[in-house]
Amino acid sequence: MLDGPYFITDSEDGLGKCFVLTSPWTDDFIDIITEEKIVAVRITEKAAGKGGDISFIEKLKDIGLLSMEIFAWSVRDLTPLTFFPGLEVLGIQCDFVKAPDFSNFSQLRILKLIWRPKATTVFYCSSLEEINIVNFPDEDLGKLSGMTELKRLQLTSRKLLSLSGIEFLEKLQVFDGAYCTKLRGLAGLEKCKNIQVVELQACRKICDVSELGELNNLKDVFLIDCGKIGSLQSLDNCGNLENLFFPGDTNILDGELTALFEMPKLKKLTFANRRHYSHKREQFNVRDSDPTSFS
Structure with missing residues (x-):
């Protein structure tokens, strides 16, 4: 009871x-x-x-x-x-x-x-193998570099500036950063070749996500309320991508979404339609889903 x-x-x-x-x-x-x-x-x-x-x-x-x-x-x-x-x-x-x-x-x-x-x-x-720290206290991830068995990393932080140190986490499969308000980029993440899921929420200082294009095992990408992001064209290289979500105030500045039609395994796609986008969400023959159901 x-x-x-x-x-x-x-x-x-x-x-x-x-x-x-x-x-x-x-x-x-x-x-x-x-x-x-x-x-x-x-x-x-x-x-x-x-x-x-x-x-x-x-x-x-x-x-x-x-x-x-x-x-x-x-x-x-x-x-x-x-x-x-x-x-x-x-x-x-x-x-x-x-x-x-x-x-x-x-x-x-x-x-x-x-x-x-x-x-x-x-x-x-x-x-x-899994760690979730709310209010992570450092400017980088150097102190996590010895956690070589880590498969899932979840953080919120108002101090984190870079992902330096994450490159040592060779077994990492999931990176989830929420409200990392000072995080300016994803450099280092491209070294984690086993990454399957990347979720960013309210990380509005990140303008470039090109590192994602070097992750061949990437299946799920969530860019939720992340403000202005230059381009998603680097995802052309992610042939295993199944789910892509960039809803809320996430705004892809170059508006180029054509390559999403060429992704052979893409099943679910969610984003807010914007005038400068090359295509509307409804033009894609994939399922439109609530990204919170995957978190």
């Missing part, structure tokens, strides 16, 4: 059952978690309370949890997470001032967090 002290749902990352704690902790929950074969626990604001104390999670250290999510702004101390060195998934949304050494989570595959100054050791998590 969603209005009870807890509810059980499927974990977002497909690991199994997730126990969502929506009330203060009692030891009665231990038997439920054990009997239901829970592999993921999510702690909400109501569970942490005004004091933000999550020390009770130590009582779950022998259950074999694979995922832990702390979604409670009141939590200031994350050091109780040290009792779970085998975590594969970690989600953090809180104002923490104390944290474990995240690099000690040697099996961590997926990390999602809102940035805090005490999170710096996440840059040494070499096992990560």
